[in-house]
Amino acid sequence: AQKITQTQPGMFVQEKEAVTLDCTYDTSDQSYGLFWYKQPSSGEMIFLIYQGSYDEQNATEGRYSLNFQKARKSANLVISASQLGDSAMYFCAMRVWISSGSARQLTFGSGTQLTVLP
């Protein structure tokens, strides 16, 4: 079974500072992908960034980067130069590829509520 753990229920960061949101995962599968989603107070789920288990470089998307440490099974999200609009719930999720040629559905962590302070 797959499991995602986010140990920070809430985080605060000062505007323009960088912040790291932790995510650890557990799977015995070799092929998997890690995703981060943002959920603002309006409720929609917004895809931020993806990292594949075989990707040698850490993924980056604008101000978002993923600090992928495969041996430690961690996939932390780094947000640089925080903005007030970054205040939201952030979810880490994982999808594994199974040998039958398909993939499992996304498994989510419990989320981290980020508050950016002016």
Place this chain on the structure above:
Amino acid sequence: NAGVTQTPKFQVLKTGQSMTLQCAQDMNHEYMSWYRQDPGMGLRLIHYSVGAGITDQGEVPNGYNVSRSTTEDFPLRLLSAAPSQTSVYFCASSYSPAGANLNTEAFFGQGTRLTVV
């Protein structure tokens, strides 16, 4: 460019009532799934489908039924609503991965806030 459309956005049910949450996508995605979101628990998978005519149970399937007669639609039925089913429900869709490339982001609907009294 609708993406994933969920209806209704809000619903209040009495215990024991049944209802169907609708989900439709216009992106020709093979994968569709239903999640429920509860405080402190993230999103938990209820049921999913990897193509028309194929459905399977997720982590928390009890009390829910699904069917997938077309690629576009994936309704979720609550058979006899219970207060424990008070939650926010999300429908999501994605392409099926090409081989082991799992970079297939899930697109989510706007969610349905369901209250069972």
